[in-house]
Amino acid sequence: MQGERRQQxxxxxxxxxxxxxxxxxxxxxxxxxxxxxxxxxxxxxxxxNIATLHYHFPSKEAxxxxxVDRIVGRLDQVPPLxxxxxxxxxxxxxxxxxxxxxxxxxxxxxFVVLNELNTRAVRDETVCETLAASDxxxxxxxxxxxxxxxxxGHFRADLDPEAAATLVIGxxxxxxxxxxxxxxxxRRAADELLRCLTPPPL
Amino acid sequence: MQGERRQQxxxxxxxxxxxxxxxxxxxxxxxxxxxxxxxxxxxxxxxxNIATLHYHFPSKEAxxxxxVDRIVGRLDQVPPLxxxxxxxxxxxxxxxxxxxxxxxxxxxxxFVVLNELNTRAVRDETVCETLAASDxxxxxxxxxxxxxxxxxGHFRADLDPEAAATLVIGxxxxxxxxxxxxxxxxRRAADELLRCLTPPPL
Amino acid sequence: MQGERRQQxxxxxxxxxxxxxxxxxxxxxxxxxxxxxxxxxxxxxxxxNIATLHYHFPSKEAxxxxxVDRIVGRLDQVPPLxxxxxxxxxxxxxxxxxxxxxxxxxxxxxFVVLNELNTRAVRDETVCETLAASDxxxxxxxxxxxxxxxxxGHFRADLDPEAAATLVIGxxxxxxxxxxxxxxxxRRAADELLRCLTPPPL
Amino acid sequence: MQGERRQQxxxxxxxxxxxxxxxxxxxxxxxxxxxxxxxxxxxxxxxxNIATLHYHFPSKEAxxxxxVDRIVGRLDQVPPLxxxxxxxxxxxxxxxxxxxxxxxxxxxxxFVVLNELNTRAVRDETVCETLAASDxxxxxxxxxxxxxxxxxGHFRADLDPEAAATLVIGxxxxxxxxxxxxxxxxRRAADELLRCLTPPPL
DNA sequence: CATGAATGAGTATTCATTCAT
DNA sequence: AATGAATGAATACTCATTCAT
Numbered sequence: 001m002q003g004e005r006r007q008q009x010x011x012x013x014x015x016x017x018x019x020x021x022x023x024x025x026x027x028x029x030x031x032x033x034x035x036x037x038x039x040x041x042x043x044x045x046x047x048x049n050i051a052t053l054h055y056h057f058p059s060k061e062a063x064x065x066x067x068v069d070r071i072v073g074r075l076d077q078v079p080p081l082x083x084x085x086x087x088x089x090x091x092x093x094x095x096x097x098x099x100x101x102x103x104x105x106x107x108x109x110x111f112v113v114l115n116e117l118n119t120r121a122v123r124d125e126t127v128c129e130t131l132a133a134s135d136x137x138x139x140x141x142x143x144x145x146x147x148x149x150x151x152x153g154h155f156r157a158d159l160d161p162e163a164a165a166t167l168v169i170g171x172x173x174x175x176x177x178x179x180x181x182x183x184x185x186x187r188r189a190a191d192e193l194l195r196c197l198t199p200p201p202l
Numbered sequence: 203m204q205g206e207r208r209q210q211x212x213x214x215x216x217x218x219x220x221x222x223x224x225x226x227x228x229x230x231x232x233x234x235x236x237x238x239x240x241x242x243x244x245x246x247x248x249x250x251n252i253a254t255l256h257y258h259f260p261s262k263e264a265x266x267x268x269x270v271d272r273i274v275g276r277l278d279q280v281p282p283l284x285x286x287x288x289x290x291x292x293x294x295x296x297x298x299x300x301x302x303x304x305x306x307x308x309x310x311x312x313f314v315v316l317n318e319l320n321t322r323a324v325r326d327e328t329v330c331e332t333l334a335a336s337d338x339x340x341x342x343x344x345x346x347x348x349x350x351x352x353x354x355g356h357f358r359a360d361l362d363p364e365a366a367a368t369l370v371i372g373x374x375x376x377x378x379x380x381x382x383x384x385x386x387x388x389r390r391a392a393d394e395l396l397r398c399l400t401p402p403p404l
Numbered sequence: 405m406q407g408e409r410r411q412q413x414x415x416x417x418x419x420x421x422x423x424x425x426x427x428x429x430x431x432x433x434x435x436x437x438x439x440x441x442x443x444x445x446x447x448x449x450x451x452x453n454i455a456t457l458h459y460h461f462p463s464k465e466a467x468x469x470x471x472v473d474r475i476v477g478r479l480d481q482v483p484p485l486x487x488x489x490x491x492x493x494x495x496x497x498x499x500x501x502x503x504x505x506x507x508x509x510x511x512x513x514x515f516v517v518l519n520e521l522n523t524r525a526v527r528d529e530t531v532c533e534t535l536a537a538s539d540x541x542x543x544x545x546x547x548x549x550x551x552x553x554x555x556x557g558h559f560r561a562d563l564d565p566e567a568a569a570t571l572v573i574g575x576x577x578x579x580x581x582x583x584x585x586x587x588x589x590x591r592r593a594a595d596e597l598l599r600c601l602t603p604p605p606l
Numbered sequence: 607m608q609g610e611r612r613q614q615x616x617x618x619x620x621x622x623x624x625x626x627x628x629x630x631x632x633x634x635x636x637x638x639x640x641x642x643x644x645x646x647x648x649x650x651x652x653x654x655n656i657a658t659l660h661y662h663f664p665s666k667e668a669x670x671x672x673x674v675d676r677i678v679g680r681l682d683q684v685p686p687l688x689x690x691x692x693x694x695x696x697x698x699x700x701x702x703x704x705x706x707x708x709x710x711x712x713x714x715x716x717f718v719v720l721n722e723l724n725t726r727a728v729r730d731e732t733v734c735e736t737l738a739a740s741d742x743x744x745x746x747x748x749x750x751x752x753x754x755x756x757x758x759g760h761f762r763a764d765l766d767p768e769a770a771a772t773l774v775i776g777x778x779x780x781x782x783x784x785x786x787x788x789x790x791x792x793r794r795a796a797d798e799l800l801r802c803l804t805p806p807p808l
Numbered sequence: 809c810a811t812g813a814a815t816g817a818g819t820a821t822t823c824a825t826t827c828a829t
Numbered sequence: 830a831a832t833g834a835a836t837g838a839a840t841a842c843t844c845a846t847t848c849a850t
Contacts, residue, residue, distance in 0.1 A: 040819070574777040574780030
């Protein structure tokens with residue numbers, strides 16, 4: 001009976017604090033990388049004692065896991081999925097890439113942390129599987145668009161949807177490598193990719 | 203007797219030792235990442251005292267810089283550049299991607315370290331500039347091929363060489379994210395990319 | 405319904421809870437020793453919050469003191485004292501040692517905790533005095549038996565009752581050192597000790 | 607070839623330092639017990655940095671193990687064994703107990719640490735075995751004396767040498783429990799024990 | 809060139825205790 | 830009586846770096 005009310009959606013004071021800690025941790029990982037990530041600094045920024053942080057997250061590993069969940073959780077929310085469902089595939093793909101490029105402009109920190117995550121995935125089985133699961137979902141989403149577009153004549157008739165999905169993902173992923181890249185270069189490449197996939201005018 | 207053989211290329215015995223240290227360091231960075239990279243472990247594997255290592259490399263930073271130089275130096279040796287110079291651009295590009303994909307199969311460690319380097323570049327100005335320089339050279343090399351191919355009719359007439367170079371680099375770079383990716387998937391994507399760039403049959 | 409039964413001996417519900425805490429604490433000291441004894445673990449096993457435990461026992465020291473009282477309180481209940489009062493001294497001593505040896509078989513945990521207590525006594529004045537008081541009572545009890553036995557011809561005429569009491573106590577105490585000792589070895593030694601004290605047959 | 611000279615008996619500077627650290631550690635264990643034993647305090651007393659201590663002993667456990675070895679090593683040197691070899695068994699046993707009682711007077715710290723060791727042995731398999739090995743050697747030594755004494759008429763004819771050895775060891779061991787015991791009480795008990803074992807005058 | 813020994817600053821984690829509710 | 834959250838002071842251990850030999 002006790003504390004029943006508190007088990008709602010993050011309304012609890014404790015949950016609130018945990019969210020705060022994870023948010024700060026993500027910031028710090030973006031700034032310093034996993035290499036320079038210190039739990040003590042998280043506690044300092046949040047303004048709590050290091051022991052309090054360990055009360056909420058029993059170990060550094062647990063805190064990192066929470067950060068990973070948070071990041072991947074955001075990845076899985078592909079915003080245009082629902083709204084653009086009834087667009088023609090080419091426009092759909094165009095908007096999808098546009099959304100990612102916008103995020104690249106507006107929230108570059110997220111990309112930096114994703115880069116950290118990718119590097120960590122090489123040696124952390126858990127992170128690797130988490131990222132792989134997210135990757136598969138994204139790939140399937142793209143393959144569906146590309147196949148529908150090919151069959152509907154919006155894309156080249158000889159298009160290999162899975163291979164093309166690899167290209168789209170590869171291109172978008174490679175943005176992670178260019179924290180200083182100009183958005184313009186990226187948009188030109190996205191346009192070129194769309195032309196690549198589009199059938200030639202007769 | 204000792205060190206007699208060492209008087210070959212690479213200079214004196216000291217240079218030889220330095221090369222050995224850098225090689226071990228690269229191995230360890232590939233295994234543990236920068237996060238788990240310890241100078242003491244380098245010394246242990248080489249079989250020398252930690253103080254001796256510091257005699258050759260005054261600081262960890264200096265050792266890491268040497269490793270970075272070694273890796274980037276290898277990057278800049280694009281093997282097919284010379285030999286394939288007089289091939290037609292489409293075959294040239296195809297072979298270039300093939301070479302990289304072969305390296306991905308045979309020497310994945312190099313890709314892992316490159317991934318580490320990319321992540322570090324976000325916070326290390328020196329590494330960032332070193333990688334950027336290598337990147338520009340690669341890009342120019344590809345742009346040249348793509349432009350020649352477009353003008354010679356091997357590639358689509360409406361091709362944007364610079365944007366296409368971004369796509370090629372992006373695709374190849376994204377391999378770093380898939381340490382477990384099947385080589386087959388990558389080759390299918392490379393083929394698709396070539397089809398993308400090729401003009402449609404009339 | 406709740407707490408109804410609890411209104412028996414031991415007073416109110418609070419006393420009941422305190423008894424429960426002390427019992428768990430003794431168990432844990434037996435398992436982990438004073439070195440590995442944690443108040444938090446006591447609270448966890450009892451199933452209460454650590455703050456609740458501190459409500460009942462203001463400090464770790466207070467809880468330990470309660471455990472010590474509990475253990476020494478049990479020591480002072482020498483069961484055969486009353487029932488065997490009118491036995492001949494030799495049988496009396498034999499039964500006394502038998503009772504202790506039986507406890508050694510049946511309730512070895514108690515011996516383990518006593519060992520912890522003895523070690524702590526070196527540095528804790530309070531524990532030392534508590535144990536010393538218990539010791540003196542035991543010693544006097546044995547001296548009485550031995551003196552009566554000597555004067556009544558059951559033991560050797562040249563027996564030094566106090567020295568013999570030291571031997572009996574020393575032997576029984578030394579059982580603490582042998583958590584893995586066979587009961588048989590101990591009983592053989594007890595028999596030998598009795599023979600030692602008994603006058604030779606004429 | 608290098609440093610060959612240094613591998614002699616503890617003459618090396620490093621060995622010297624290790625001996626010093628172990629000696630200080632033993633002192634501190636005697637003063638504070640294992641419960642209050644801190645590696646940092648060892649370093650402080652020795653006058654070295656905590657990292658230097660960890661250079662010589664990689665972990666607290668390793669340091670404790672070295673202390674245990676040192677203590678048990680001393681236990682195994684039963685001084686009177688050689689010199690008293692040709693004494694009659696009764697005098698031999700008397701002197702043996704005398705030596706232990708003298709140590710009890712002169713070097714009580716050693717007994718305190720032994721007490722700590724005994725308590726730790728309950729939970730530490732290694733310490734338990736080490737102590738057990740030392741115990742067996744001591745027991746065999748005593749059994750030999752007692753058997754020879756019985757067969758030679760110095761001790762009672764119905765003496766059980768192994769049981770009597772248990773009594774002697776038990777008595778001497780029980781001294782550990784009485785850090786404040788008067789030496790006089792102990793000597794009276796030792797005398798009584800000798801009388802116990804001696805055959806009655808005809 | 810090479811080494812054993814040493815160190816300062818840090819690094820995650822622990823634990824008894826306290827306090828507002 | 831009971832609890833979730835918080836804290837100060839420790840605690841073992843690590844790591845790059847230095848120095849005398």
